[in-house]
Amino acid sequence: MTKKTPQPTNPPREKAFLVGVELFQQKTILSLEDSLTELELLSDTSGLDVVGELTQKLDRPHVKTYIGPGKVDELKALVEETQSQVVIFDDELSPRHQRELQLALGKNVRVLDRTALILDIFAQHAHTSEGMLQVELAQYEYYLPRLTGQWTHLERQAGGGGGRAGSTGGVGLRGPGETQLEVDKRAIRKRISQLKKELEKVRAHRMRYRAQRKRSRIPTVALVGYTNAGKSTLLNKITRSDVYVADQLFATLDPTTRRVELPGGYQALFTDTVGFIQKLPTTLVESFHATLEEIAEADLLLHVVDISHPNALNQSEAVQETLDTIEAHHIPVVTALNKVDRLRDPESARDVVKSFSKAVAISALDGTGVKDLLQVIQEELYETYTPIRVRLPYQQGALISLFHEAGQVELVEHGRGGVYMQGRVPGRLLAQFDSWQVPNNHQEPEEPEEEAEL
Template identity: 75%
Template sequence: MANKTSQPTTSPRERAFLMGVEIYGQEGLLPLADSLQELALLAETAGLEVVGELTQQLNRPHAKTFIGSGKVNELKAFVEETLAQVVVFDDELSPRHQRELEVLLGKDVRLLDRTSLILDIFAQHAKTSDGMLQVELAQYEYYLPRLTRAWTHLARQAGGGGGRSGAVGGVGLRGPGETQLEVDRRSISKRISHIKKELERVRAHRLRHRDRRKKSLIPTVALVGYTNAGKSTVLNQLAKADVYVADQLFATLDPTTRRVELPGGYKSLFTDTVGFIQKLPTTLIAAFRATLEEIAEADLLLHVVDISHPNALNHFEAVEETLVDIDAGHIPVITALNKIDLLNDPEKAQLAVEHYPRAIAISALENTGLKELKALLQKSLYETYTPILVRLPYQEGNLISIFHEAGKIERIEHERGGVMIQGRLPGRLIAQFDGWEILSEDINSKDEVA
């Protein structure tokens, strides 16, 4: 008889129970049921098994426990019935709410809110040292006000980030009269300060790269969109690249830049950035500032929308709101309505185009509509000109060169100490001349197409 070989086994996933609350007057972009469905996807992405959900509508959050005392008892009963080990709230809980609920639900139940769940996913998916630093900073800033006992709880939740440098792990000896909690908080605050300094260096490094790209006059396009909209697939098709793709939320976090050839031999640089989501934690937006600046400094945004999703318009609005939050709301946008291959009626995609700004229907997976998308990108980057009149000092030789190389000069006058140039520039370059532009009634403020 042949020997039986043992099959590898995987540890069972933790069982998670979801709790959703709708506060009158504070409704989110998604209806409560859809928001909970998204929370379930987040939980599964984090490696949890969802075993049930509960909802409540409130005029305002309960001061101590966020939900009412009766609902807490109901939640506890469901947790015991389903043998859930984790309870996940669809909102960010305050430190007080978290402490009270942890006591009432019992020490054997782990409590997460939407923010901590997203932070956990980011910790799992960050691959580069920059990305891991950004996630670590967001985790520590989130957990610091919630620290109520020994730091080991925080270190476990925060992915053990402090272990890399020992700044948090090596707590050290306590001074006279100093509690362990005070030592923990002081040590974590030092680690936060250290990470911020490291990220400032990352930010400065990326700034130098962006400056070099600007001097090369190769325009940059940032891909933005709701998580799992298909941005990485779009980039792979446009650039013939091999960016990691997975049908899950936040599959890629670290920015990836690829060169894309546009019609007519024109070149451009495309950067794939972290996907957005409704109720995106403010700690993440702050921590990912260095990454999100890649969006804010782009010449053009390519907003990828999963048009097959029932909440596509809500997702679009969530991304638009986040773009305003990161000071990128002024950048020109082209909207790519992706995944039309998943629609039962393809004509719906063409009808949807009318509801989105400068939109084009595509299927990145099946390479449908990408030729037309490239043509629209090339026209937006190289053929859309804006009238401008500037007076530049001779020391600004770089800007004078940009006007000569990329613009269309209609009049130029050499003056003492500088030069006055009137003409037209690609819209993507106008921002570089802020502070030098002369407002004149002789210039038509509307964009023209050459």
């Protein structure tokens, strides 16, 4: 891991001590060791120097202190020895765990968890008003149940400014700052509902914008993938633009959309999105709903995988899980196996390519394979026709004519409740028809009488 030299204007980097727990019978995507390596990278991105780590295997978390009392003593000694200012748990701590651990470890050290760290990075990286609203909401949702007297000793250091205190607060303090922490929970709840209302407005605006884009019939491709996989680099390569790229986790928070000319002269809109990570905090998934909706509404997903990463397959599994939670699993996927230039043996990518459907090995940095990738995307969007069977209510007149215009219709049956259509449509339209698909084992056409119930 590369350590950045602190800029003279920045406060000195604080020392952090990591704690990881392996719970028996809990299915995790990364091993404890790999998850801690990732936590170290998160800490580094957030501006902390990791000075040590402690692990424990448990049947279940200790009721009071998450780790056992003996481990707490051990941790306390290690924290003193290494003069750490921050202790970071790899899992989300309940408010009680956090309180008890804080009491046990004393006032000279702050107890944080992975979620607080990710929220902190998001707070540093949010730049648009929407991103900032989303982060602020996530932070309040997270901190509200954790607001107790023990926070008071942090107030001196805490920054303010709507969750974006920059260099004035330490990690985990770039949260709702001192003024916010002092106000009572009722005021925070009020702010939460205000934020939700504002985000609702943003969402309505996005929906109108998306409807407009749909009418323009230019298909959208959402770049998705684990954080740091190279999504922004790829978008830049494809569009020759300069979207922010950094060897940091969560460099991109706000979606950027660019129009791209595909090899055959066809067009597509490519959207860069926020990276995923295993154990993505639920408060974030909820707050970033509007952003994630962009993904769920795309016509095609371009899954960027960092093939040079030792955990490439696990990371891709984590991405799959997040896609499931935001209900995007029905969208066709093309996979870009990125950073092949970093592989010592490029042939080794060949087996991995086989384990993904429609995968192309590329280097977003030097451009290897990018042309082939665009070709596959074009085929997927415009040239590959997939068989579908749908039952469309008559109100969906636009979709009915779209099927006729852009698809290959094999059978049409008019019922009382709608029209049953069977045939093939190009990949770019599959997502639009998804809610109306008739299950495979369904016998069609049916008695017209039954359709009246639709």
